[in-house]
Each structure stands twice: as structure tokens, then as C-alpha cells.
Amino acid sequence: MDLQSHDILIVGGGGAGLRAAIAIGEENPRLSVGVISKVYPMRSHTVSAEGGAAAVIKPNDSLDDHAKDTIAGGDWLPDQDAVWAFVSEAPKEMVLLEHWGCPWNREPDGSVAVRPFGGMQNERTWFAADKTGFHMLHALFQTSLKYNNVTRYDEWFALKLLQDDGRVQGVAALELRTGAIRALGGKATILCTGGAGRIFPFTTNAAIKSGDGMALAYRAGVPMKDMEFVQYHPTGLPGTGILITEAARGEGGILVNKDGYRYLQDYNLGQPLDVHDPKHPQKKTMELGPRDRLSQAFMKELDKGKTVKLETAAGVVDVVHLDVRHLGEKKIMKKIPFVRELAKNYAGIDPVHQPIPVRPVVHYMMGGVSTDIDGATSVPGLFAAGECACVSINGANRLGSNSLTELLVFGARSARSAVKFAADHPNINAAALSGQAADEQRAIVQRWFQGGGGKETLAGIRLEMNTTMETGCGIYRTEASLQTTCNKLRELKERFKQVSISDKSNSFNTELTTAIELGYLLDAAEAVAFSALARKESRGSHQRVDFPARNDQEYLRHSLAFRTDGDPRIEYKDVVITKWPPAERVYGQTK
Numbered sequence: 318m319d320l321q322s323h324d325i326l327i328v329g330g331g332g333a334g335l336r337a338a339i340a341i342g343e344e345n346p347r348l349s350v351g352v353i354s355k356v357y358p359m360r361s362h363t364v365s366a367e368g369g370a371a372a373v374i375k376p377n378d379s380l381d382d383h384a385k386d387t388i389a390g391g392d393w394l395p396d397q398d399a400v401w402a403f404v405s406e407a408p409k410e411m412v413l414l415e416h417w418g419c420p421w422n423r424e425p426d427g428s429v430a431v432r433p434f435g436g437m438q439n440e441r442t443w444f445a446a447d448k449t450g451f452h453m454l455h456a457l458f459q460t461s462l463k464y465n466n467v468t469r470y471d472e473w474f475a476l477k478l479l480q481d482d483g484r485v486q487g488v489a490a491l492e493l494r495t496g497a498i499r500a501l502g503g504k505a506t507i508l509c510t511g512g513a514g515r516i517f518p519f520t521t522n523a524a525i526k527s528g529d530g531m532a533l534a535y536r537a538g539v540p541m542k543d544m545e546f547v548q549y550h551p552t553g554l555p556g557t558g559i560l561i562t563e564a565a566r567g568e569g570g571i572l573v574n575k576d577g578y579r580y581l582q583d584y585n586l587g588q589p590l591d592v593h594d595p596k597h598p599q600k601k602t603m604e605l606g607p608r609d610r611l612s613q614a615f616m617k618e619l620d621k622g623k624t625v626k627l628e629t630a631a632g633v634v635d636v637v638h639l640d641v642r643h644l645g646e647k648k649i650m651k652k653i654p655f656v657r658e659l660a661k662n663y664a665g666i667d668p669v670h671q672p673i674p675v676r677p678v679v680h681y682m683m684g685g686v687s688t689d690i691d692g693a694t695s696v697p698g699l700f701a702a703g704e705c706a707c708v709s710i711n712g713a714n715r716l717g718s719n720s721l722t723e724l725l726v727f728g729a730r731s732a733r734s735a736v737k738f739a740a741d742h743p744n745i746n747a748a749a750l751s752g753q754a755a756d757e758q759r760a761i762v763q764r765w766f767q768g769g770g771g772k773e774t775l776a777g778i779r780l781e782m783n784t785t786m787e788t789g790c791g792i793y794r795t796e797a798s799l800q801t802t803c804n805k806l807r808e809l810k811e812r813f814k815q816v817s818i819s820d821k822s823n824s825f826n827t828e829l830t831t832a833i834e835l836g837y838l839l840d841a842a843e844a845v846a847f848s849a850l851a852r853k854e855s856r857g858s859h860q861r862v863d864f865p866a867r868n869d870q871e872y873l874r875h876s877l878a879f880r881t882d883g884d885p886r887i888e889y890k891d892v893v894i895t896k897w898p899p900a901e902r903v904y905g906q907t908k
């Protein structure tokens with residue numbers, strides 16, 4: 318099989334992947350870069366980000382505050398050296414994006430406008446109305462076009478990392494248009510494949526977020542770090558899971574239960590301010606607590622019978638109301654027009670006149686491919702950045718608007734270290750890589766095209782995986798619920814071997830890619846559930862009913878899940894603490 322070679326391969330054409338491609342061009346425009354993406358880059362999930370991207374810009378803010386908020390928000394699990402690199406490089410990255418054409422909203426005096434976001438003591442979220450991800454991805458995509466040495470492999474689907482001599486030297490990928498399997502060589506490879514929210518049934522995540530890069534790295538021997546930490550966003554639209562951005566609360570929206578009561582005042586998140594008093598900024602009110610706490614408060618209201626029963630096509634679901642009516646039509650149209658559009662189209666209500674029904678929805682994976690502060694994994698030649706990676710800056714709970722900035726900072730950092738690695742490792746073993754890709758081709762043909770008659774279905778296994786993740790490994794977890802989920806996943810991995818596909822065609826065979834994605838999802842789900850079972854404490858988004866307290870003595874450590882032939886092996890690694898000793902997480906107080 319022929320091998321197409323580049324200095325550096327990037328798997329993923331979302332925010333992290335494109336920022337990495339640009340950073341390589343900035344370092345050395347002569348280096349050849351291959352960007353592989355299973356969808357056209359502008360369709361990557363980054364495009365759907367709404368609320369904004371955090372970076373210090375205002376005089377009343379400081380890098381120290383951004384670091385402190387991020388560390389406290391992550392319940393002291395973030396590595397503090399990584400957080401410091403993140404907050405200090407963030408403003409420069411955001412200005413660069415401005416130069417590349419991202420239309421950040423402005424204050425009347427022309428300076429960059431920022432909005433408050435959850436868990437942040439100062440306003441630092443830059444935004445482009447409520448379509449921030451769309452504008453950021455556009456600016457990155459257009460900028461990447463100016464580098465002639467970037468070759469894009471759009472609609473190519475990565476299947477396997479190719480390794481020789483103990484290092485990753487390329488990728489085997491399926492060209493979706495032709496169905497051919499191709500070998501791509503690279504002196505260094507950066508995974509930028511995004512998250513894995515699709516292991517759960519109710520999620521804001523696009524269907525393409527199936528943990529592909531996580532599974533590829535896991536299969537290549539790289540541990541998954543902190544996978545038990547799954548973020549539920551408190552405000553998803555029932556039925557679809559479409560996100561109502563935190564910006565709706567940042568701009569002053571409030572959450573009320575079935576009695577019209579602002580229930581968050583009962584959960585140590587501060588006292589309600591008068592929403593009609595223009596002199597009172599909303600930033601320290603309880604709706605801007607961190608996402609884990611807000612999602613947990615919903616579950617408590619549910620237990621108390623205080624949620625609203627809503628009829629949907631899928632049956633009756635429990636919701637609370639997000640009320641933005643007091644903001645008025647003018648502000649809604651200026652600051653959060655997309656919220657209005659989404660609520661009208663997908664919930665059939667106009668938020669100018671009616672409250673929006675919402676419930677917690679799986680949104681983001683704090684965990685991912687374990688990397689160091691420069692994006693390097695434990696396998697030489699392999700790097701990772703963006704949501705698929707765990708650097709880690711998000712710890713047990715990510716603060717809203719840190720992710721878009723993370724993919725800029727660490728997309729660029731991983732690219733710079735990949736450039737160095739490629740310079741130090743100039744040779745790849747073309748024959749070995751081609752041979753491995755040919756083996757992969759044979760394996761795919763045998764497994765999916767010649768096999769058949771298996772009694773399991775894709776949809777059946779996926780539904781059972783989704784259900785067991787939600788019931789056993791959701792917002793609140795117990796030993797028994799997690800054990801049941803782990804057992805179920807073990808069973809599903811076995812039964813997955815019996816799945817067959819009926820479409821045997823070559824061109825855009827989405828049944829085939831869906832099947833391969835389900836294999837990736839099962840690997841990611843296993844790492845989540847087993848890591849959650851092993852962590853016998855409650856921290857951030859990981860809430861164990863049977864171990865309700867945080868236990869720094871034993872668990873101020875990152876979990877590392879290693880793939881084995883049986884259950885994953887869980888090890889631990891110390892958290893890097895530099896300046897901010899662990900303390901209690903307190904919200905809703907004035908500074």
C-alpha cells in the first residue's frame with residue numbers, strides 16, 4: 318500500500334486541530350502538515366459553541382484570579398502549572414484570533430466586551446454574540462488556508478495509529494468517498510478529535526463526538542486521565558438536548574422550580590439579587606455557580622418533587638424553567654439571539670414571553686488522553702490537544718468558556734512540541750507502516766464485509782450502553798450502580814463482536830463508520846465507568862452518594878485508566894500544586 322507522508326499529522330479539523338496546523342506554519346511554514354477530518358472542518362463540534370471563550374482582558378481582572386477560579390472550579394484537581402500556562406497564554410491567543418478576523422463583541426468605547434460566566438469571580442468571557450464557536454472556527458479555518466504546506470484530508474476517518482520502533486509514525490484512515498483504506502505517515506501525530514458525549518443518551522454533543530482519538534490512544538497504550546469526570550450542563554432543551562448557553566444566565570437569566578421559586582438560593586450559591594434593578598450586576602448571583610453544582614441542585618429539586626412535568630414526544634420529562642423575560646426583547650436580540658431562535662424552533666416557545674424548559678444534559682468530558690503540559694503523551698510521537706486531551710486544566714469540573722480558549726493555547730503548544738519532536742526523529746519506517754495499514758484493511762474487510770449474520774444490532778448495543786451510563790454513572794453514583802454499569806459494559810463489549818452491518822457498499826458507508834464509532838464509544842465508556850468505580854470520594858462532577866465528602870488524603874490525584882484484555886487497570890498520579898493549596902469550594906460570596 319502506498320504511503321503519503323508528512324512531517325506532522327493532525328487528526329481533527331476542529332478548533333484544536335486547526336490552531337495546531339496554524340502554529341506549525343507559524344513555527345516553520347516549510348514543514349508539511351496533513352489534517353485528517355472525518356467531516357468537513359467547518360462541521361466540527363467547535364462550530365456549535367455559543368457562549369464564549371475566557372481570557373483576562375479587563376483592568377479589574379488578573380491572571381491570578383483566572384487561575385484561582387479555574388482551580389477552585391475544578392475542585393483542586395487541575396494541575397496548577399498547566400493552569401498557569403493556560404491563563405497566561407490565553408489573552409495573546411484571543412488577540413491573535415481577533416487579528417485573524419474573529420468579530421469579538423465590543424463595548425461602546427470600542428474595547429473588547431466580556432460577559433460573566435459560571436464560577437468566575439470577574440467578567441472575562443469574550444464572545445461573538447452567542448455564536449462564538451462558529452466565528453472562531455471560521456477565523457481559524459480561513460487562516461489555515463494561507464499555509465500552502467497544509468494538506469487537508471477532508472472526510473477521511475482515522476482507524477488506527479501506526480507504530481514502529483516504539484513510536485507513533487502515522488495513521489491508517491478510511492477515505493469515506495471511495496471506501497479505500499490509506500496509510501498516512503508522520504514524524505509526529507497530534508490527536509485533536511474532540512469529546513465523547515455520545516456515550517450518554519441525552520447530550521449537547523454532535524453525533525460525531527464518539528471518543529475516536531481517545532480510543533485510538535487508549536488502544537495504543539496511552540492512559541486515559543480523569544475520565545470519571547463528566548460535565549452535565551444545567552440547561553439543555555428537553556427532547557433534543559440542544560444547549561441553552563450559560564450566556565443566558567450570564568446576561569441575567571434566572572432558574573426557577575415549579576413554584577416559580579429561585580431554588581438555587583437553597584444550595585449555598587449565594588442570595589438572589591433583584592433582577593429588575595439595573596444597578597445590580599448579576600455576576601455574583603447563584604445562577605452563575607459552577608455547572609456541577611447547578612446540575613446537582615436540579616437532581617435535589619427532582620427528589621423534592623419541585624420540578625415541572627413536561628409532555629414531550631418521548632414521554633413526560635422533568636424540567637425547571639430558565640426565565641430571561643425580564644431582560645426584554647432588545648437585550649435578548651442583541652446578546653442572545655440564538656437562544657431565542659433555538660427555544661422557538663426546538664421548544665416551541667418564545668423566551669421573550671415565556672420561560673424556557675431546561676434540564677441537565679451531558680456536555681463535556683473533563684478527562685481524556687493523558688498528556689503533559691506540552692501535549693505529549695506517554696507514547697513517543699503522539700500528542701493530543703483540545704477536548705480529547707486531559708492536560709489537565711479542568712480537573713473535576715470545567716468552568717464554562719475555558720474550553721474554547723484551551724483548544725487555542727494547547728493546540729498551539731502541542732504543535733510546537735510536535736515540531737521539535739519531528740526535527741529530532743526525521744525517519745519513519747514506510748514499509749512497516751504500509752504493512753500495518755494493509756493489515757488493517759484486511760481486518761476491516763474480514764470483520765465487517767465478510768462476516769455477517771451476527772445477531773446483535775448497532776442500535777441495540779448503543780441504546781444499552783447509553784442507558785447503563787445514564788442510570789449507573791450519571792450525576793449521582795453509588796458503588797452498586799457503578800458496578801452494574803461496569804458489568805454491563807463488559808457484556809456489551811463481548812456482544813459487540815456479534816454486531817454485523819447490512820450495507821456492504823464502499824462509498825460513504827455510514828453504517829460502517831457508525832459501527833467503528835460504537836467500538837470507540839465502548840472503550841471511552843469503559844474508562845469512564847471503571848475510573849468512577851475506583852474513585853471513592855465526591856469531587857466536582859463526580860458525586861458518590863456512598864462517599865459524599867471530598868477525600869484529599871487519598872484522592873487528590875489523577876486517575877489513569879490503562880486498557881488491558883480484561884477490565885481497565887486504574888492507577889493514580891499526583892496533582893501538581895504550585896501556589897493554591899486545596900481549600901473548600903465556596904460560591905456566591907463577594908470578593
Ligand SMILES: Cc1cc2nc3c(=O)[nH]c(=O)nc-3n(C[C@H](O)[C@H](O)[C@H](O)COP(=O)(O)OP(=O)(O)OC[C@H]3O[C@@H](n4cnc5c(N)ncnc54)[C@H](O)[C@@H]3O)c2cc1C
Nearest residue numbers: 329330331332333355363368369475511703704718720721
Ligand atoms: C453545543 C456546545 C456548545 C459549547 N459552547 C462552548 C462555549 O461557549 N465555550 C467553551 O469554552 N466551550 C464550549 N463548548 C465546548 C467546546 O466547544 C468543545 O470542547 C471544543 O470546541 C472541542 O474542540 P476540539 O477541537 O477539541 O474538537 P471538535 O471541534 O469536536 O473537533 C473534532 C475534530 O476531530 C475530527 N475527528 C474525530 N474523530 C475522527 C476520526 N476518527 N477520524 C478523523 N477525524 C476525526 C472531527 O472531524 C473534527 O474535525 C461547547 C460544546 C458544545 C457541544
